[in-house]
Amino acid sequence: MKTRYRIAGDHFLIVNYGDSFSLRNSFNTIVLCDRLRKIECRGIRGISSSINSLMIDYDPFEIATDDLIQEVSKLEDQANREKEVLSSRVIRMPVVYGDQWTRSCAKEFQASPNLEFVSEYNKMGVDELIQMHTSSSYRVVYIGFTPGLPCFVPIDSSSRITAPKYKVPRTRTPKGTLGIGGILQCIYPIESPGGYQMLGRTPLPIYDLKRSNPIFEDDIILFRPGDRIVFFSINHAEYQAIERNFSSYAYQIKEEDWALNSVHNGEGGGDV
Amino acid sequence: MFEVINGGMMTTVQDLGRPGYGSKGIPPSGAFDAYSLKVGNLLLKNLLGDAGLEVLGIGFQMKALSDMGIAITGGDLSPRLNGQNIQMWKVIRVSKGDVLSFSRVKKGCRAYVTVIGGVDVPSLLGSRSTFLRGEMGGYEGRMLKKGDILKIGQSGISPSRLEGRRAAPNLVRHFGNTFQVRAVRGLEEFLFTNESVELFFSTRWKVTPLADRMGVRYEGPQLSFKPREEFMDLEGGEDPSNILNECIPTGGLQVVSGREPIVLAVDGPPTGGYVKIGTVISCDLAWIAQSKPGDSTFFKEVSLDEAHRILIEEDSMFQDASMVID
Numbered sequence: 261m262k263t264r265y266r267i268a269g270d271h272f273l274i275v276n277y278g279d280s281f282s283l284r285n286s287f288n289t290i291v292l293c294d295r296l297r298k299i300e301c302r303g304i305r306g307i308s309s310s311i312n313s314l315m316i317d318y319d320p321f322e323i324a325t326d327d328l329i330q331e332v333s334k335l336e337d338q339a340n341r342e343k344e345v346l347s348s349r350v351i352r353m354p355v356v357y358g359d360q361w362t363r364s365c366a367k368e369f370q371a372s373p374n375l376e377f378v379s380e381y382n383k384m385g386v387d388e389l390i391q392m393h394t395s396s397s398y399r400v401v402y403i404g405f406t407p408g409l410p411c412f413v414p415i416d417s418s419s420r421i422t423a424p425k426y427k428v429p430r431t432r433t434p435k436g437t438l439g440i441g442g443i444l445q446c447i448y449p450i451e452s453p454g455g456y457q458m459l460g461r462t463p464l465p466i467y468d469l470k471r472s473n474p475i476f477e478d479d480i481i482l483f484r485p486g487d488r489i490v491f492f493s494i495n496h497a498e499y500q501a502i503e504r505n506f507s508s509y510a511y512q513i514k515e516e517d518w519a520l521n522s523v524h525n526g527e528g529g530g531d532v
Numbered sequence: 533m534f535e536v537i538n539g540g541m542m543t544t545v546q547d548l549g550r551p552g553y554g555s556k557g558i559p560p561s562g563a564f565d566a567y568s569l570k571v572g573n574l575l576l577k578n579l580l581g582d583a584g585l586e587v588l589g590i591g592f593q594m595k596a597l598s599d600m601g602i603a604i605t606g607g608d609l610s611p612r613l614n615g616q617n618i619q620m621w622k623v624i625r626v627s628k629g630d631v632l633s634f635s636r637v638k639k640g641c642r643a644y645v646t647v648i649g650g651v652d653v654p655s656l657l658g659s660r661s662t663f664l665r666g667e668m669g670g671y672e673g674r675m676l677k678k679g680d681i682l683k684i685g686q687s688g689i690s691p692s693r694l695e696g697r698r699a700a701p702n703l704v705r706h707f708g709n710t711f712q713v714r715a716v717r718g719l720e721e722f723l724f725t726n727e728s729v730e731l732f733f734s735t736r737w738k739v740t741p742l743a744d745r746m747g748v749r750y751e752g753p754q755l756s757f758k759p760r761e762e763f764m765d766l767e768g769g770e771d772p773s774n775i776l777n778e779c780i781p782t783g784g785l786q787v788v789s790g791r792e793p794i795v796l797a798v799d800g801p802p803t804g805g806y807v808k809i810g811t812v813i814s815c816d817l818a819w820i821a822q823s824k825p826g827d828s829t830f831f832k833e834v835s836l837d838e839a840h841r842i843l844i845e846e847d848s849m850f851q852d853a854s855m856v857i858d
Binding site for chain 1: 803
């Protein structure tokens with residue numbers, strides 16, 4: 261594995277692990293983010309990450325770019341990734357698949373029902389797709405686009421489905437929409453534009469500035485890179501019940517470790 | 533305190549932003565023309581990062597509910613006090629009941645209203661800046677509208693003491709219709725043909741109407757890409773400008789489909805799946821903030837060392853006492 265350093269203007273440095281997708285690269289990215297945050301290197305103002313890479317916002321008055329690259333490669337050399345363990349979480353999320361709201365949204369933008377379209381595209385029935393979606397688990401590889409939006413992929417590559425993005429992005433996507441574009445899936449935290457096909461909708465907020473549920477006391481954003489998500493199917497009545505009693509809803513979250521060599525289907529040895 | 537009489541096209545509370553939350557999907561926000569905001573604060577003896585108002589275009593009007601000292605910097609939107617033209621880049625004393633308004637876009641497009649003590653809204657994640665798409669920060673996470681009443685921070689300095697203080701000519705900026713913006717090449721530059729990289733740095737680009745705090749889009753010649761590996765089609769997308777999602781630096785120069793480069797600005801998405809040819813240097817985002825649809829822009833390549841030298845030079849202006857005339 262070759263680590264690449266890319267200069268992004270006068271105060272950003274991008275550390276890239278490769279241009280193709282693998283959960284191994286995502287793991288490496290999150291490990292390095294963690295380590296960088298822990299050592300509190302002088303001059304680092306912020307660290308953000310994407311699928312295969314992370315970006316360091318540094319103060320060039322505090323640290324020279326070359327010295328920063330040195331610091332990062334020192335950490336790289338020390339890391340023994342096979343033994344690395346990340347503290348992660350598994351979060352269970354309820355979803356109404358093929359719900360009425362995203363259905364009418366698709367209609368608004370002259371698209372056929374998205375869930376049916378994605379099922380056909382992957383040569384399976386709707387029930388089969390839902391069955392597959394709820395029996396897989398997903399790794400959050402980065403947070404982006406809008407505040408708190410998690411992007412995730414199925415951990416077991418055999419349950420990977422794909423979908424083309426909208427040719428012309430929607431100007432509106434309902435809050436809580438479960439979307440898929442290419443191999444990536446996401447949940448829209450707020451009503452926003454979007455180009456992913458809409459599979460369903462969750463009643464659970466994942467970004468809450470008002471902190472109306474105790475889960476948001478520490479952080480207004482639910483997901484973190486490295487989290488594992490498991491979905492379960494609910495109906496419209498259950499959706500509305502959760503929505504009504506949201507402030508007292510108990511989010512189903514469990515702490516767990518993420519390591520490259522233990523873990524869930526397909527995440528072991530080779531690239532996924 | 534002051535009351536908003538008319539919100540205008542788009543007026544938001546901004547300071548120097550909240551960097552470092554890209555991992556949560558939150559862009560830095562902050563004044564698009566940070567230079568002008570800082571000059572305003574310098575004149576008023578505020579902290580350089582105190583919050584002010586970013587006024588885009590015409591229409592904004594506010595009434596002072598107490599005596600205050602203000603400075604207007606940035607683009608010239610014909611600022612008036614009680615209907616009389618007032619000077620920019622200079623401390624103006626405002627009395628209770630006075631009305632400040634902006635009536636015509638003369639030069640640039642974003643003016644900054646700074647006030648002694650700074651605009652006081654709750655701080656969120658270390659900043660008072662408004663991020664409109666996230667409905668967060670600033671005044672209730674939105675642009676200002678009629679009837680809003682905003683508070684001003686405490687300062688021991690009275691407006692009469694600072695009245696007339698102005699920026700030295702070197703500190704004042706004037707805006708025309710042609711901009712030169714400096715950029716460091718890099719990122720996915722290697723995916724473009726060499727001719728296209730050269731073309732990019734020698735073209736007179738035209739600002740399109742798609743220009744806001746998220747990004748500014750330009751019109752010009754088509755840029756082309758080198759042949760690339762097959763996996764990039766599968767994972768990034770079929771278009772040759774698609775890549776696997778990457779972090780986007782503020783100032784990143786994204787070129788969708790080889791057409792219409794976009795400079796991603798202060799409210800730009802923290803990640804995205806399009807190639808970038810380089811990054812605009814941090815000092816020059818302020819110039820982009822003042823360019824309007826139809827204006828011309830040249831991107832000039834600078835080395836990283838040069839970019840750092842420019843940063844140091846600009847920083848030293850704010851330390852230099854001779855830049856302010858009492």
